[in-house]
Amino acid sequence: MSGIGILGAAGRMGRAIAQAAQEAGVPIAGGVDHVAQGEIAPGLPITGDPAALAARSDVLIDFSAPAALAAHLDACVTAGKPILIGTTGLEASHHALIDAAAQSIPVLQTGNTSLGVNLLAALVERAAASLGDDWDIEIVEMHHRHKVDAPSGTALLLGEAAARGRGIALAGYSERGRDGITGARTAGAIGFAALRGGSVAGDHQVIFATEGERIELGHRAENRAIFARGAIRGAQWLAGQPAGRYDMKAVLGL
Ligand SMILES: NC(=O)C1=CN([C@@H]2O[C@H](COP(=O)(O)OP(=O)(O)OC[C@H]3O[C@@H](n4cnc5c(N)ncnc54)[C@H](OP(=O)(O)O)[C@@H]3O)[C@@H](O)[C@H]2O)C=CC1
Numbered sequence: 001m002s003g004i005g006i007l008g009a010a011g012r013m014g015r016a017i018a019q020a021a022q023e024a025g026v027p028i029a030g031g032v033d034h035v036a037q038g039e040i041a042p043g044l045p046i047t048g049d050p051a052a053l054a055a056r057s058d059v060l061i062d063f064s065a066p067a068a069l070a071a072h073l074d075a076c077v078t079a080g081k082p083i084l085i086g087t088t089g090l091e092a093s094h095h096a097l098i099d100a101a102a103q104s105i106p107v108l109q110t111g112n113t114s115l116g117v118n119l120l121a122a123l124v125e126r127a128a129a130s131l132g133d134d135w136d137i138e139i140v141e142m143h144h145r146h147k148v149d150a151p152s153g154t155a156l157l158l159g160e161a162a163a164r165g166r167g168i169a170l171a172g173y174s175e176r177g178r179d180g181i182t183g184a185r186t187a188g189a190i191g192f193a194a195l196r197g198g199s200v201a202g203d204h205q206v207i208f209a210t211e212g213e214r215i216e217l218g219h220r221a222e223n224r225a226i227f228a229r230g231a232i233r234g235a236q237w238l239a240g241q242p243a244g245r246y247d248m249k250a251v252l253g254l
C-alpha cells in the first residue's frame, strides 16, 4: 500500500492527520499545499502538485480551502482515486463539483469526521422528529480565532440533521447573523450563532426551546486528534467503496 495523500498538508489539520497516521502505523504517500514547503513526515517533502500526489496515493484526504477543491477533485478523478473532503465553507457550486466527481470516484464529504459529532447529529435528528415545530431550534458554535468560515461545517451538518428530522429543507428555514431590530423570531426557523476566540478546537450546542422548557444537546472537541483519527478511519473505509458520494454515517454505522 502506498498510503494516504494529504491535501492542505502544511495546515493545522494536515499536520494533525500526518501525526495520527504515524501513530497508527498508516503509510503516508505525501503531502501537497499551495506552496511547496517543509516535510509532511521525515523524508517526505510537501509539494505543490496534487496530480502527482493523487497518482501515487491509495486515497486522498483534503483539509485545505474551498478555493483548492476543484483542482483537488480534478487530480483525483484523473488518477481514479478516492477522496475524503473535510474542508468547510463550501457553497452550492462546490457541492455540484463533488456530485460530478462522485460519478466516477468514491467521495466522502463531511463537516466533521469525529464519532461524537456524528452521533450528536443522529440524536438531533431524532429530537427534531419527536418535538413539534413549537420547539425553536438554535445552533451555537465556538471555534479558535483563526477559523475563516461561519457558521462552521459542523453547525450546518447539525442544522441539516434537525431539518431532516422535521421533514424540511434547511435552505428555506435557516436564520443567520441576527443584528439590530430583527423582529420576532420567524416560526419554524433554525437559527445559527458563531463565536470566535482563543484556541477552542470546536464546541457545538443545539438548543430546542419552547414555552417553559429547553433541551440542550452538545459536543466539545478537546483537540484536533479526534478529527484526524476520524478522517483516517473514513479514508480507509472509502478506499474499499465503489464510486459515489458518502458521509461519515456509513463509516461509523450510524
Ligand atoms: N471536517 C472536519 O472534521 C474538520 C474540518 N476542518 C476544516 O478543514 C479546513 C482546514 O482547517 P485547518 O487545518 O485548521 O486550516 P489551516 O489554514 O491551518 O490549513 C489549511 C491549509 O490549506 C492551505 N491552503 C489555503 N488555500 C489553498 C489553496 N487554494 N490550495 C491549496 N492549499 C491551500 C493553507 O495555506 P495558507 O496557510 O498559506 O493559507 C493551509 O496550509 C478548514 O476548512 C476547516 O474548517 C477542520 C477541522 C475538522
Ligand SMILES: O=C(O)C1=N[C@H](C(=O)O)C[C@H](O)C1
Pocket: 088, 111, 112, 143, 147, 151, 152, 153, 154, 155, 201, 202, 203, 221
Ligand atoms: O476549523 C476548524 O477548526 C474546524 N472546522 C470544522 C467545522 O467547520 O465544523 C470542524 C471542527 O469543528 C473544527
